Amino acid sequence: MVRKPGERSTRRQFLRQAALGGVLLGGWKMAAAAQLRALRVGRYQQGVRLVFDLDRRLSAAPVIHSVGEVLHIELPGIEHGLHRPVVPALDPLQGGAEMNESAAGLVLRLPLREAVRWRSFSLGPDGRAAHRLVLDLMPLATTAVESSRRQPVARAGRPIVVCLDPGHGGHDPGAIGAQGTREKDVVLDVGLSLAQLIRSTPGMRLVMTRNTDCYVPLMDRMHLGLEQRADLFVSIHADAFPERAVRGSTVWALSATGASNAAARWLAKTQNAADPLLGDVQSGIHDPMLNAVLINMTQTAAMNSAAAAAAVMIRGLAGVEDLHNAAVQHANFVVLRAPEVPSMLVETAFISNPEEEQRLRDPDFRQLLARTMHDAVVAHFVKVPPADSAWSATRHVLRKEENLADVARRYGLSVEALRLANHLPRGEGQPGVPLHVPIMGA
Numbered sequence: 435m436v437r438k439p440g441e442r443s444t445r446r447q448f449l450r451q452a453a454l455g456g457v458l459l460g461g462w463k464m465a466a467a468a469q470l471r472a473l474r475v476g477r478y479q480q481g482v483r484l485v486f487d488l489d490r491r492l493s494a495a496p497v498i499h500s501v502g503e504v505l506h507i508e509l510p511g512i513e514h515g516l517h518r519p520v521v522p523a524l525d526p527l528q529g530g531a532e533m534n535e536s537a538a539g540l541v542l543r544l545p546l547r548e549a550v551r552w553r554s555f556s557l558g559p560d561g562r563a564a565h566r567l568v569l570d571l572m573p574l575a576t577t578a579v580e581s582s583r584r585q586p587v588a589r590a591g592r593p594i595v596v597c598l599d600p601g602h603g604g605h606d607p608g609a610i611g612a613q614g615t616r617e618k619d620v621v622l623d624v625g626l627s628l629a630q631l632i633r634s635t636p637g638m639r640l641v642m643t644r645n646t647d648c649y650v651p652l653m654d655r656m657h658l659g660l661e662q663r664a665d666l667f668v669s670i671h672a673d674a675f676p677e678r679a680v681r682g683s684t685v686w687a688l689s690a691t692g693a694s695n696a697a698a699r700w701l702a703k704t705q706n707a708a709d710p711l712l713g714d715v716q717s718g719i720h721d722p723m724l725n726a727v728l729i730n731m732t733q734t735a736a737m738n739s740a741a742a743a744a745a746v747m748i749r750g751l752a753g754v755e756d757l758h759n760a761a762v763q764h765a766n767f768v769v770l771r772a773p774e775v776p777s778m779l780v781e782t783a784f785i786s787n788p789e790e791e792q793r794l795r796d797p798d799f800r801q802l803l804a805r806t807m808h809d810a811v812v813a814h815f816v817k818v819p820p821a822d823s824a825w826s827a828t829r830h831v832l833r834k835e836e837n838l839a840d841v842a843r844r845y846g847l848s849v850e851a852l853r854l855a856n857h858l859p860r861g862e863g864q865p866g867v868p869l870h871v872p873i874m875g876a
């Protein structure tokens with residue numbers, strides 16, 4: 435860190451030294467102002483990648499929005515920034531930046547040459563680098579022009595790949611209810627209904643681990659998600675517990691302890707080209723320790739994404755089911771272990787609970803589960819579409835004469851998906867509020 439003496443207040447110098455000392459000692463114990471330690475910018479695909487080096491994990495997701503030709507980036511909980519952030523003029527960036535410290539966090543403003551879409555994810559410390567927020571910016575030019583002229587959408591972006599995994603099958607019935615209801619049948623039916631909905635969603639591609647009553651080994655399920663480069667892997671199950679009163683939905687996401695040897699073997703085989711901005715991993719790709727670093731990074735990104743998707747899923751299911759666990763649970767199920775594939779496992783309900791077994795036997799309830807899960811998947815990608823995908827994120831400011839149903843229809847969403855993507859309660863939205871909405875590709 436380069437620091438010019440006399441430029442900052444004594445308090446801040448103290449805090450910075452304290453922060454640095456804490457990191458060097460390897461044990462961060464004292465409460466001090468969090469800071470942005472470096473900002474790195476480089477080319478990435480057709481746009482740029484910004485890597486923010488932070489001395490701690492963000493306390494909440496960054497808030498990013500564009501106002502005219504300026505991109506606003508709010509880093510919650512980060513109190514201090516660089517004295518003068520250096521941002522080169524790399525398209526779509528105009529070059530230069532303005533930074534303000536506020537009570538809510540650090541606000542960075544980047545002037546743009548053109549409209550952009552973006553994605554962001556965070557990475558944990560990996561031994562060399564501290565906590566990082568990665569922000570990719572892509573020019574929006576082609577999308578914006580096409581959609582405003584109402585031409586058929588011909589985006590170059592790839593479809594968003596959703597891999598559905600109805601649990602069990604074949605000789606493995608899964609859990610069995612008191613009335614003889616088999617988990618494998620229930621989850622296949624929910625999975626097939628959900629598959630139908632995903633197939634009919636523009637810009638999405640469906641992959642399924644099974645669509646008949648057959649047994650698929652867990653590792654094969656995981657590998658399918660990897661091979662197909664799924665943006666989201668959703669395993670569907672129905673829970674069981676000896677105590678019959680236990681009920682409700684649970685959503686599991688990949689955990690850090692799930693970072694397994696299987697992932698390490700996969701990575702060693704594929705020798706995935708690393709991103710130079712994320713660390714010095716390119717030269718050392720054959721070095722097992724550096725491979726471990728790379729796995730750590732890819733899994734952290736996938737895990738963050740999985741956790742975000744799972745959080746939306748849990749909010750969606752809260753509308754139709756009691757929640758057994760109101761927070762996302764973290765697990766290391768084999769199917770959730772694919773590196774780079776954000777994965778979640780949804781326990782729809784307890785087949786061991788007589789009332790819930792009855793509901794699971796009802797085709798209307800299974801359809802409702804499928805619709806709700808679809809809304810949650812869509813809402814997740816409305817908020818964070820993959821950077822190179824056919825979807826991009828935009829905002830729609832709600833007008834007085836509009837209701838949510840109008841907006842939902844206009845952007846090809848269900849009202850529920852629009853609500854989920856925007857944390858909207860029941861009732862109508864407030865006019866003037868910008869809503870997250872997608873531009874869906876073909």
Ligand SMILES: [Zn+2]
Binds near residue numbers: 608609617671
């Ligand atoms: Zn199961």
